[in-house]
Amino acid sequence: ASGSNSLSLPENNGDTSSSSYASARSFDDLPISEYTKEGLLASKYVTLTAIQRAALPHAIAGRDVLGAAKTGSGKTLTFLIPVVEKLYRLKWTRRDGLGGLILTPTRELALQIFEELRKIGKYHELSAGLLIGGKDVKEEQEAVSAMNILVATPGRLLQHMDETPGFDASGLQVLVLDEADRILDMGFSSTLDAILDNLPQSRQTLLFSATQTKSVKDLARLSLSNPEYLSVHSDA
Ligand code: ADP
Numbered sequence: 001a002s003g004s005n006s007l008s009l010p011e012n013n014g015d016t017s018s019s020s021y022a023s024a025r026s027f028d029d030l031p032i033s034e035y036t037k038e039g040l041l042a043s044k045y046v047t048l049t050a051i052q053r054a055a056l057p058h059a060i061a062g063r064d065v066l067g068a069a070k071t072g073s074g075k076t077l078t079f080l081i082p083v084v085e086k087l088y089r090l091k092w093t094r095r096d097g098l099g100g101l102i103l104t105p106t107r108e109l110a111l112q113i114f115e116e117l118r119k120i121g122k123y124h125e126l127s128a129g130l131l132i133g134g135k136d137v138k139e140e141q142e143a144v145s146a147m148n149i150l151v152a153t154p155g156r157l158l159q160h161m162d163e164t165p166g167f168d169a170s171g172l173q174v175l176v177l178d179e180a181d182r183i184l185d186m187g188f189s190s191t192l193d194a195i196l197d198n199l200p201q202s203r204q205t206l207l208f209s210a211t212q213t214k215s216v217k218d219l220a221r222l223s224l225s226n227p228e229y230l231s232v233h234s235d236a
Pocket residue numbers: 045046047048049052069070071072073074075076077
């Protein structure tokens with residue numbers, strides 16, 4: 001089917017190491033670890049979706065990304081792969097603590113992201129946890145400090161930042177804001193500000209949103225540095 005496709009392709013920023021991947025069509029073409037490739041293959045992921053094609057080369061190269069693409073376009077892998085790869089390249093171990101943080105508006109979305117991470121990350125040694133509330137905060141607290149990657153809803157994450165002894169985000173490498181417009185619509189703006197205040201400045205940030213409202217732009221200004229803007233509209 002030939003849908004209307006307007007797609008911002010990655011530009012060559014004079015960085016030859018990433019430009020050669022700008023035309024990647026399959027996960028196998030990407031400069032990622034064999035562990036991740038095996039995880040993707042086991043999940044039967046082969047061909048990149050449009051947003052993955054546009055954003056993954058930039059995100060894997062460590063740049064901040066502001067991505068817009070509708071629901072169902074494959075945004076989850078667009079941020080999970082860069083998070084896992086960043087920590088893999090840094091030889092992150094359990095002892096290194098929190099390296100990747102993924103914020104999403106609802107518990108259901110957090111669970112889906114966590115399940116996807118378990119599938120594609122299963123050949124890596126990284127630990128991952130889910131902070132979504134609904135169960136005893138004490139139970140979560142014991143696990144929190146041992147996790148390399150956390151998938152969380154904003155309110156619950158801030159609660160742990162405030163209340164959990166030993167919670168340490170000072171080594172964070174990558175922050176993901178998934179469905180940023182919905183996070184803001186749900187009234188989490190000041191929660192996000194407080195979370196951002198607790199995170200190190202020198203980190204990579206990947207922000208995804210279905211719409212570009214003023215509040216999303218404000219959040220982007222606050223949280224991203226020199227981002228690549230990638231917008232994909234496709235009925236494919
Ligand atoms: P979004 O977050 O943009 O709404 P998801 O990341 O949840 O989209 O992906 C939507 C669906 O597409 C999921 O079922 C996911 O497994 C599937 N999917 C994602 N990327 C690919 C791909 N490259 N090839 C095949 N299926 C994919």
